[in-house]
């Protein structure tokens with residue numbers, strides 16, 4: 547889901563040259579931070595020399611899911627990186643800082659993006675069709691995807707962004723005032739603002755709103771289990787089925803994402819999967835077939851999958867947009883493997899923007915891009931033949 551640039555303002559407007567300089571520094575820091583400790587976790591000794599000035603801990607929110615090690619060192623347990631952070635250092639995501647042996651998050655109550663969107667834009671196609679969702683995001687990310695469509699938000703440090711002080715209760719109030727049906731945590735990776743997300747989700751559920759998280763899936767098992775208690779739906783980016791792609795294009799790992807997908811499905815929380823198809827990088831049809839087969843075998847053929855069109859952005863501006871034929875070929879493979887709800891995204895007007903009943907073949911949710919045209923799902927069933935359709939519906 548791409549954030550509108552109008553909703554995100556950078557405190558310090560960087561020139562392209564300045565940005566590239568900052569990016570290089572971040573890359574060097576990340577490269578140094580990528581040394582692994584004896585237990586296999588990422589150590590961030592390089593962060594002992596902070597990239598950014600240490601903030602005053604007064605008023606900062608203490609992070610969740612970390613442990614204290616000896617000598618005022620901490621280990622974050624929020625995502626697959628398990629950053630080991632020395633006193634005065636920052637986590638890989640640059641949102642968390644060790645001050646005096648306590649770990650703090652900078653972004654609690656300080657989102658950098660607040661926006662009302664159609665729920666379909668997440669994407670979430672089996673959740674309150676035609677509804678509106680109050681979206682929130684912050685600075686930074688725990689991945690470094692070269693193709694990021696929201697890089698102006700996700701690849702920035704908190705200090706480089708404008709932020710809008712908003713408590714969880716105020717967020718919910720704004721969502722209700724905007725007559726939204728749900729709140730979502732999106733644009734950048736919500737795992738890096740977990741503490742804020744958790745409290746907003748809890749308050750939103752108490753106020754009768756639905757909740758959705760759009761994630762890269764790198765979150766650890768324990769924080770995810772706690773979060774799912776307050777989440778109605780999760781959209782996960784499965785960026786590729788290749789560990790090499792994850793390592794080289796996203797500076798991340800595939801395996802934790804696969805584990806996350808299975809954990810979400812097992813929890814009963816509604817799950818949708820997005821695969822951004824990028825020319826030459828992850829458009830190999832054998833790999834797409836393996837991915838679809840894995841989803842059917844290890845999760846379910848009922849999970850909606852969205853093959854989204856890539857447009858040149860961030861560090862991959864030399865690649866062309868994904869040909870529509872490539873997306874259609876991927877969708878045909880997903881059909882053949884048995885996935886029942888297969889969509890093509892970022893292609894306004896394509897017939898696969900709509901939902902077809904897998905039993906009778908009729909269009910049950912007609913869409914043009916993110917806009918709802920007609921809805922024939924009644925009490926969670928096809929309005930024509932009565933076949934059950936997974937999702938979160940208005941009348942159930």
Ligand code: SF4
Pocket residue numbers: 622623624625626627628629636637638639640641642687688737738
């Ligand atoms: S959430 Fe941030 S600090 Fe924590 S392990 Fe992940 S990248 Fe490291």
